Amino acid sequence: MTERERIAHLLRRAGLGASKGEVDYYLRLGYRGAVEALLDYEKIPEDYTDLLRRLQGDSPQVRPPHAKMWWIFRLLTTRRPLQERMVLFWHNHFATSASKVPRAELMILQNETFRRLALGSFRDMLLAVSRDPAMLLWLDNHLNRKGKPNENYARELLELFTMGIGNYTEQDVKEAARAFTGWTLRPRAGFQFVPAQHDDGEKVFLGQRGNFDGTDIIDILVKHPKTAEYICTKLFRFFAYDNPEPAVVRALTRTYFDSGYHIGAVVKQILLSEAFLSSRAVRSMVKCPMDFVVGTLRCLGVGQWLLTALQAETLPQPALAILRFADQSMQRMEMSLFYPPSVKGWDWGTAWINSATMTERIRFADTLANPRTLGRGIVALLSNPSFVPADVDDEQLLNRLCEVLDASLSTQTQQNILKIVRTTAGSADRSAKTSLMLRLVCASAEYQFM
């Protein structure tokens, strides 16, 4: 791989797509420098303080569609792509659905917690999540009281958030539930510990005995080798590939402990590993709907355009239309942000692909390339002679388009597309050709991978 290809791979996996502009930018830093720059995002100023209010418009309340557009706007425009990708990782890991959280602000609050602690200590993250209002409501811990505990949070904490299934007993679930009694909410004021509702009796948890409360449980969990293995494996799979070699996971768990449960250290090690840059990793992962939609739009310069639109006094209608389109498209591809299908999060990899979701990916490509609808600006942009000189042939046009979209098509697919372009009536003029090519590239099999 050339350095450029390595940087593009890094941006596909640790960023939000390899737009030409971003590849150019990070290429100057070299691979290691690019990894460090992505991780060290705090140095990049970013200000979205007014965004939510502007998306809200005249609505007195924040509603779920506002929250969704708010996050999608950030995904499309951020200069801290690794931070946003980590927010998605945590949203999937501590999967909380707005379907059971009555106030959308609480979903945003949780999302901001994920963002704030994205690459920090896993212990801090677990503590924050255990006190997070949306989580308390989602898994009913706000009603977990001494005497007759509610097991919902404790079970998922063990099964999905830390150790993974098969490493604890039903009794451990019950004891952990007792430890989290009294971790509740005060209306409109957030987390509250209510001693009267807390069972401060002795518990036996994972072989240890004590008058544990929730913090003690988290301390036991975060130190457990199974937790290290579980979280490191999940991070590796998120960035690189499934079924990592045991030696790779072992090296990561060492870093997890040596760094004091520091997620940033583990992520850095993944991104600098040989495994990450191996042929097993490159272009082998199915794009999740976020990558498919946001990655495509970022490559086409929609993010830049949205940032310009934000400077206007009121957000222009086309900007809102793009955000809605992105949200609805992802939703139809089975990834509705803030609405994971269950507390387990989404199934990744080839699970994203079935006949219903492919139908939606094809539909997305159609809309994007349709000059009569949303695609008007995009097709015009791509048809501009400054993008490709007017006298190029079909093959050059297709190559240029693939370059912009960071698409790597097989020779066969390229030939197939060129043949369709040749034989399709009404695609003689440049913009019709561009539109047809854009549609077919995005719908192609290769384009579903990153």
Added chain:
Amino acid sequence: MNPKLSRRELLRQGATFIAIGIAAPGWLARLATADAQRAHKGQRAPNDRILVVVQLSGGNDGLNTVIPYTEALYKQLRPTLAIPESEVVPLNERIGLHPAFAKVKPLIEAGQFAIIQGVGYPNPNRSHFRSMEIWQTANPDKVEGTGWLGRYLDTLPESERNPLIGIALGRENPVAMNGQKVSVPCVASLEDFKSLAGEEAEALRAVYAIQEQKTAPVRTATLKALDAAEMIRAKLGQYRSAVEYPRTPFAQALQQIAQLIAANTGTRVFYCSTGGFDTHAQQARTHATLLQNVAEGLSAFWADLQAMGKADKVLVLAFSEFGRRVAENGSAGTDHGAAAPMFAIGKKIQAGLLGEHPSLQNLQDGDLRYHIDFRSVYAAVLEDWLGADSQAVLGGKFNKVSLILSPATLP
């Protein structure tokens, strides 16, 4: 002749003759050949019974669905959640239904609705995800990549496997429907699928005319969508429902199934899900709404099938990954439990209560004990309804429950 038109035309005619242009997809040629051969030899058509599986995700509180309303322990262990005896819809002097589930009672009285009590499996797993996987793969012992319905579809002769041989409603592919050979399309909405046809479809087929290992899953899914869309477009007639379906997503999914059944798509297994049953807290109202949606959706679906004269061809089977803890928790909800009832609808079934209600005294870690293995229900459905070899599909011999009254004969 335009191959596109001829293919569509063929589909309309039910694909019953051999002369098929080379452009026709393989499955269509296979079907036509098989049909013609059968007709030639004077054989009867293959088994045309349909199975509709309904998944209730989250762990339905079976104890508050099918209620031992006279038992003192029921009221003791559920001080706030027990349904008062006066509200229970009695089925006999001991067992009754949650009032929100009352809509199924007429079906029971008509001999078309069965409640199979106390269903579960050894060493119950209380994780939603593992337990759901166990039910879908029919293997409690190890993680398996194929499901019981997919493995059933695998056993069908190739001549019967059309692109719609199995359909999962929705945008998620349940592992239950994965076979070694067969994988089925997911259909979120028939309308969306219909748009995937004509010139657009031809162009996509051309783009996907590639052979590459890495991208194969995408190619398979897309071509499956195109085949399914084409067949749906060709087959879907002017279905008009005789009944009004509730406006819930669940009922809408069932209506799409009815529409496909009306269109004679040759589909043998439909799969659909409805969620929200994980009622850990303040469950009374939520659970009532859930049960009402299920009962109303199913009864509308069944009425529709009756009106179109298809009900005797269809068996509906409903399950959840587990029941819930017998004793309620401190937040007026229930935690994850074990055994629970399954439900079946059909015209040739042993209706009413099957098996015994699990004892409230003899619990296992606070949960109801199962006395019917869910694979015994699957075995009955596979053998007696679908005419399949249950041992091959389930990987073992299970005693069939006596659910199906007129067992299938193998074609």
